[in-house]
Amino acid sequence: MTLHALKLTARILTITSALLLAGAAHAETLRLSTLKQPGSEGEAAALKFAKLVGDRTEGRIEIKVYPASQLGDWTEVYEQVMQGAVDMAMQPLATADDKRLAITWFPYAFTNYDTAKQSLSPGGAVFGIVSEAISSKGLTPLGVYGEGMGGAGFAKAVENPADPELKRNLKVRVWPGGTTHRVLLERFGFNTATLPWAELYTGMQTGVVDGQIGGTAGMALESFKDITKTWVQYNDHFEGDWFIVNSEKYASLPEADQKILLEAAQEVSAARFEQVKAADAKHLETMKAAGIEVVTFDDATLEKLATVARKDVWPQIADELGAETLGQLKSSLGIN
Template sequence: MAVHSLKLTARTLAVSFALLLAGAAHAETLRLSTLKQPGSEGAAAAEKFAKLVAERTQGRVEVKVYPASQLGDWTEVYEQVMQGAVDMAMQPLATADDKRLAITWFPYAFTNYDTAKQSLSPGGAVFGIVSAAIADKGLTPLGVYGEGMGGAGFAKAVEAPADPEAKRNLKVRVWPGGTTHRVLLERFGFNTATLPWAELYTGMQTGVVDGQIGGTAGMALESFKDITKTWVQYNDHFEGDWFIINSERYAGLPEADQKILLEAAQEVSAERFEEVKEADQRHLETMRTAGIEVVTFDDATLEKLAAVARKDVWPQIAGELGEETLGQLKTSLGLN
């Protein structure tokens, strides 16, 4: 009897092992590229997304994360996801081929974390605009990993930063092609100059420019902490990386698994929206501790700045989005 039982047990184990192998053989593996470095919060978020997908699909879908741009520069990866050579990415969107994607940094599309979360989630205005813009490229968005609210850093003091009518003898760097923020800053009383990223630190250090815009407090601490004297938290845009997947690859998955991927990305995104608010506050406190003057605004002041930008700046930069896309954004904000 013991021998018979052992044979049955061995046979059962063999069958179970064979079934496991069969399941593994049919598992879908999706390669996900991200710029985030191993050990960073962003890389951990990508890994959590992968874990959620594996658990909820019961191993039918495996997401393999490649951090630190292991699969190539993010602009190259963007093309590779379009072509299907890479399945997924968590990174910025490449805007060169479609001006509508300028919506991801369009000034004052929203002013706080709640409106950003609403607009950057499925059913939200910006999420919908991006979905339509990248659908033609064979891409499907699943969620947004937030980096934080944008602001401006200066090597000098800033006079009356809350007053959009003040005229200041300060020159602020905007990135090449950064028409949206060039017009915004000039309306807010600054002078502007275009400067490559690689020259920005030296430019601020030597006085070629007095400040920079286009990033978050955390990014400023990483790159310009020792030369930043003033940080103004304008909340001019929300910096984020997008979970994107090749549309054909996505459509090839069972509908239930598509839903799991979307829900997992949204869960990670929603958690990050809560975390990023706290992260921004920590970065601002780190700045204060380092002796940097930090200027923040209450909601009423932010809405005032937004109103000025939407009234005076948006008409000048409408071509960056196109009239149809700008109309959609205005409708979402009740401005039409």
């Protein structure tokens, strides 16, 4: 090879290396925090999201997932995403500074997986309400990772749980600040008591309370399997974690990459909606195998319970959302 050719080859290699380094230097790294534990389905979903984004942006964006609250408690991370100190998160929404976000657990905003998926997707009522509420905080929602439909677990038998008119001598724990479900349970014929989460197991074990509400069958198996005698699948709310991103960071990305992030989050969310239905069913079967009485309802009964809740309970808890937000929810459901 001639000296000229060698010099030309070297120059080409130098230019190529410079271009590669420039491309690497311009790669965007986004940090995503989640409560999900390593090896869990939730962490796998976050990693899937990161891979989809990395592949579809051809490496322009790398999402680094931090599981198990490595970047801080989820309430702290929520603030950090608002401030831009953390780019993204997959976690619950902090409702302390905006009551509209109570919509995420508002009783019977939907009653089944199909209506939940529709309402919690872009263009859906709850997704729109959440988007409006958190946009002023500097946050943009991209999707929802579903944990499952909510229900109630009891340390004893429950008489005819499908009858909302029956008065029962059972006391059910609601979380501090859980006004929505306190009113719901009392309308369904139960007594209620406020108890911190840390005291709930002992409370059910000793009879301070007879049951608990606010979680899914899977969560009940994790924490209360040995003391749960009856599980009632009320489908009172849908438990989920939200993919959220700092709005300023999101807006700084090219429009094509913004679309990729949204579509990737929606793809993961849609897949989870299919999985979570099967996961809930599996958890109910696990309960039955463990000797727990499992009560489920057909669609007609669920609609009956929802109708009672919307007619009698919603007016009493309207302040939890505010008149405008409640009106949006009613409109989405065709309720006057």
